[in-house]
Amino acid sequence: MRVYAERLTRSQAGRRGRATRPAGRLPRGPRVSVRTDDDAFVRDTEPFRREMLAHCYRMLGSVHDAEDVVQETYLRAWRSYSAFEGRSSVRTWLYRIATNVCLTALERSGRRVLPSGLGGPEPDPQAAPELAGPGVRWLQPIPDALVAPDGADPAAVVAAREGLRLALIASLQYLPGTQRAVLILRDVLAFPAAEVAEMLGLSVAAVKSSLQRARGRLRELSLAADDVAEPASPRARAVLDQYIAAFQDADATALQRLLRHDAQLEAVPVRNWFEGNKTCVPFLRNWILGAPGDWRMLPTSANGQPAAVGYRRGADGARHAYGVVVLAVTGAGISRIVSFGDPALVPLFGFPATLPASQPG
Numbered sequence: 001m002r003v004y005a006e007r008l009t010r011s012q013a014g015r016r017g018r019a020t021r022p023a024g025r026l027p028r029g030p031r032v033s034v035r036t037d038d039d040a041f042v043r044d045t046e047p048f049r050r051e052m053l054a055h056c057y058r059m060l061g062s063v064h065d066a067e068d069v070v071q072e073t074y075l076r077a078w079r080s081y082s083a084f085e086g087r088s089s090v091r092t093w094l095y096r097i098a099t100n101v102c103l104t105a106l107e108r109s110g111r112r113v114l115p116s117g118l119g120g121p122e123p124d125p126q127a128a129p130e131l132a133g134p135g136v137r138w139l140q141p142i143p144d145a146l147v148a149p150d151g152a153d154p155a156a157v158v159a160a161r162e163g164l165r166l167a168l169i170a171s172l173q174y175l176p177g178t179q180r181a182v183l184i185l186r187d188v189l190a191f192p193a194a195e196v197a198e199m200l201g202l203s204v205a206a207v208k209s210s211l212q213r214a215r216g217r218l219r220e221l222s223l224a225a226d227d228v229a230e231p232a233s234p235r236a237r238a239v240l241d242q243y244i245a246a247f248q249d250a251d252a253t254a255l256q257r258l259l260r261h262d263a264q265l266e267a268v269p270v271r272n273w274f275e276g277n278k279t280c281v282p283f284l285r286n287w288i289l290g291a292p293g294d295w296r297m298l299p300t301s302a303n304g305q306p307a308a309v310g311y312r313r314g315a316d317g318a319r320h321a322y323g324v325v326v327l328a329v330t331g332a333g334i335s336r337i338v339s340f341g342d343p344a345l346v347p348l349f350g351f352p353a354t355l356p357a358s359q360p361g
Helices: 002-013 017-020 037-061 063-083 088-108 156-161 166-172 177-188 193-200 204-221 234-248 251-259 276-289
Strands: 259-268 295-302 305-313 317-329 331-341
Touching: 002 037, 002 177, 017 156, 017 166, 017 234, 037 063, 037 177, 037 234, 063 251, 063 295, 088 193, 088 305, 166 177, 166 295, 177 193, 177 204, 193 204, 234 251, 234 305, 234 317, 234 331, 251 259
Parallel strands: 259 331
Antiparallel strands: 295 305, 305 317, 317 331
């Protein structure tokens, strides 16, 4: 197995080159040697790599951090594979390794937030964007293509998307690491309490107590999710198309029609955020929309929600990557817009960093 380990370690060391990976391609381990033990390890563990990425993302709130932890998980699993006795399933064994690697990572870093995690909404619709500064660790979106379950079971796809909604990932960041792990393993992944206790080295009573505290904390925060439309639903597709058209046309009136009266608007890395149609729209009109044609937006999906990759026209006429915008679409309109102004996210979704000036808008 030495060849496999060397390649896996090199792959882990080169994670920061991840941005060129096309959407839909998981952070794979390397091609392995033809040795029987390597083949057996890959056969037994590779089917779970996609859900390992989703799990680590839920724990950490960052697709980049999650990719690194998945790589570390598979390296640790490979090193101990010969001693694996099958007293649990391979899937449970991998979740135990991944969860504990995540908990170690969380001990070294603070929680990731959205602007709404830094304070209350900005009441002044004329307020200028206020950058939060480099000390804030921002939550990141994750492409659906990276974590969608293999196979065509619609129920499994819907369940996986619900467990990755942006509101849920943001709310998990308020929980201490162990409570976060217990809530995910029990309520999202439906592992029995006894298995969770074994994974985390806790008693069953401690698991039940942590789960109660985690659920109570989320109730205190009033972070109940809206009835968000599936990204492939006709309603979500239509609203996303209308949102893109309004943004590209710099049409604030059209955007106002799309937003619910109580809509929220957040724009990483801006500290101030807005709540209510009457404050969100003036902020967009005054500071973001610009002139017709300044923006080009391409549809995608993230966190089980409709999304768009955004490009802004530069002085050279080309459109340069801005980041990713994630929408929460309900029956009454868009309830939440979270804009991630990070150009490095765009290649992660399978889009180029720049669109040529000649490309039609």
